[in-house]
Each structure stands twice: as structure tokens, then as C-alpha cells.
Amino acid sequence: MSELGPSPLAAGHELPVEAARALIAAALQPLTDTETVPLQQALGRVLAVDVISPIDVPAHDNSAMDGYAFRGSDLLLEAATTLTAVVGTVFAGSPLSGVLPEGHCVRIMTGAVMPPELDTVVPIELCTVEGDRVQVQPGVIKGGDNRRRQGEDLRLGLPALTAGQRLRPADLGLLASLGVVGVTVFRKLKVALFSTGDELRNPGEPLPAGCIYDSNRQSLLGALGCLGVDVLDLGLVADDPVALNATLDRALAEADVVLTSGGVSMGDADYTRDLLASRGEVGFWKVAMRPGRPFAFGPLRGPDHAQGPKPVWLFALPGNPVAALVTFHVFARDGLLQLSGARPQPVPRLRARSMSAIRKRPGRSEFQRGILEPGADGRWQVRLTGAQGAGILRSMSEANALVVLGHDQGSVAAGDDVDVWLFDGLL
Secondary structure, X not given: OOOXXXXXXXXXXXXXXXXXXXXXXXXXXXXXXEEEEEHHHOOOOEEOOOEEOOOOEOOOOEEOOOEEEEOHHHHHOOOOOEEEEEXXXXXXXXXXXXXXXXXXXXXXXXXXXXXXXXXXXEEHHHEEEEOOEEEEOOOOOOOOOOEEOOOOOEOOOOEEEOOOOEOOHHHHHHHHHOOOOEEEEEOOOEEEEEEEOOXXXXXXXXXXXXXXXXXXXXXXXXXXHHHOOEEEEEEEEOOOHHHHHHHHHHHHHHOOEEEEEOOOXXXXXXXXXXXXXXXXXXXXXXXXXXXOOEEEEEEEOOOOOOOOOOOEEEEEEOOOHHHHHHHHHHHHHHHHHHHOOOOOOOOOEEEEEEOOOEOOOOOOEEEEEEEEEEOOOOOEEEEEOOOOOOOOOHHHHHOOEEEEEOOOXXXXXXXXXXXXXXXXXXX
């Protein structure tokens, strides 16, 4: 049995999207190499070990706002107004010394340590101050209000963040609140990227008749950048076996993943397909989706088929610009995050009202480009960006979301609810 398991396809069969995603997820094993990086360089990195809190956060009971700190029981002593003598002011970073007599309160600032005898803070706007006396109307506050308790955010000895967490801005702040200066993360995944096709030219080069500028590599470089991987940009590769072999040799020597666009269909000039098949256990799939039907995935080895310590994984995307990006989002995104050691991060699906009818036949998944916006009634609604051809990149540029129509779903009527993936969630 291959690393992909038994062949998922009978001759001519189209593999459903969810089945393809499941095969990819089952095949991939995360990186194990780690490194320690400063907190300032940890954004987007994946934690390799749990971070155990070395302290309580907060370290002491403290005030949640500016106001006056009382004993909660003092506020219940009188049916009318409570009058309490003020003894000083407590500032953040300067705890009050000494014991506070009963019947007294202190002025206290947000974040300041609560004197041990006091348990309640009355916001300054609910107090009337006359000299050294404070008046608080009964019923406006309860004992224990506006006090942050020691350890209510994080407890000493318990996990603050767990392995597999892809670090976000709030996570960096949380780690800083623990005094952490460096974290152990998985090393960055290295992805070799190239485009294939004799007709392709780089922007800025002359454009002979019949040729086009390579847009796929720029789109995919951007998508990879959002995932925080290191990219080995191998540029354009002609439809030539010698050039493709040399490019694959370098990719296999230096990268963890090979990401290509073009060369996986049945075209006569698509040498990539044969070369990839000769170097590993690549599955060439006809996926039941639109756009993006031709797709290849699997482990690659060196030219001598030696079984090294680990394979280099191939994601071979279609050549049409929209199909390349859609298949990246549907298949490669989650696979790259999984290889990076990140916990599964399913793309959130919103439900939105379709502003127009959408023709769709059951038996394949479709990913239409759409613009999600609030309707007059406050509900989310989505409209398509116009022509949805696999080569119309403008339809992706104008969109902020993908309308996801499931495998068994039929046509959509105007006003029906549909699933939507926001591009911000994908990236």
C-alpha cells in the first residue's frame, strides 16, 4: 500500500472534494524540528510545546477601574447613604501599607493592588465626595464588584497556550504578561514554488504573440506569505523534461513541499505529469469541483527512488489562474498548516442570502466568487462578481469571499441562504 493508501479512483471517476481533503489529511505528518525564537519574532509561528504559566495573572487581587475600594459589608450597614472616611490613594504598582481600619475606604486606580481587607470597588462616577467622606447610594453596587481576582486570567502551573497554536497578536500579549521572552516553535515549513508552461513570461519581459504573463506564481507567493512559510521561488520552468528534472532535483534537495501550477492535465505538452509520476507515489485526481478539476498530490522522492527519512510533498495545482488559487485554498492551505504542526483551523462558514439565482448541478462542489456585504435588513447577503470562468482572475480580485456550493447541492434561487468562506478567514 502506498503512503496515500489504496487508489481512491476508478477509471474516469471524479473524487469528491471532501474525500480528497480527507486523503491529504490522513497522509501528512507534521514537522518535528523545533527552534526557540524571541517573542518579537513569534507572530504566525506554531508552538511546539505547551507554555506553562510561571505566575498567577493577575498576581494579586486588583481594581478593575478607578474608584473607591470598600469592604463590601460596609456598603450594607445603612439603609440610606454610606459615609466612610477616606484614607489615601492606591496607585498601580504601589500597594497600600498597613492595616485599614473598619469603616474606612481608599481611593484606588485601575490595576492597583486591592488592600487585603477590602473586596469591592465603587466606580468614581457613582460616588459623591465631600472632603474626606464618600457617599454611595445603596443598591448601586454589590459586595465583590469590580475586583479582579488573583489568577482569574491564568493560574500558576497550568497551560497558558498549548502546542499546535499558531500564534496571533493576542497570544504574544498573553505570553508577555507571563514574562516570557522566547518560545519553542516548529521550524518554518519550506515550500518550493514554480510555474510550468512555454507560454509563460515574467512581468516586465517582452510578451510574444500567444504568450501570457505568469500571474499564478505571484498569487501563490502572496497566499504562502499569509501562512508564514519560507518560500523557495524557482520561477518559470519550460515544458521541457531536462529543465523540469533539474528544478525538481533542487526542490527535493531544499524543500519540504513542492507547489506547482500547470502541467497536471492530459495535454500533450504536460511533461510534468509523467516526471512527477516517475519520482514518487503521486495521485493524479480528477476532483469533482469547479473550478479546479485536475489536481495532483503525493510524496516525491529522489530520482533513484531512495526512501529518505521523509518525503517531499507535492501539491500540483491547475494552470488556470482562478483554479490555481481555489485549489490552493481548498487543499493546500490546510495541508501546509498541518505539516507546520498547527492544530486544524477550519475556515469559518457564514450563511448569507444569495442576491441572485445560481445554476448548479449535483455531483460536484463549486466555489463561486462573491462579494459579501450587509443588506438593508442587517443580514449578510452575497452577490457574484460576474463571469465565473477559471481563467478570469478579475473575479477573484473583486471578490471578498467564496460562495461554497456543496457536492450534493443543486441550483440556488435568489433569496436562498448559501455557505460563504471569507478570504480573510482563508488567509
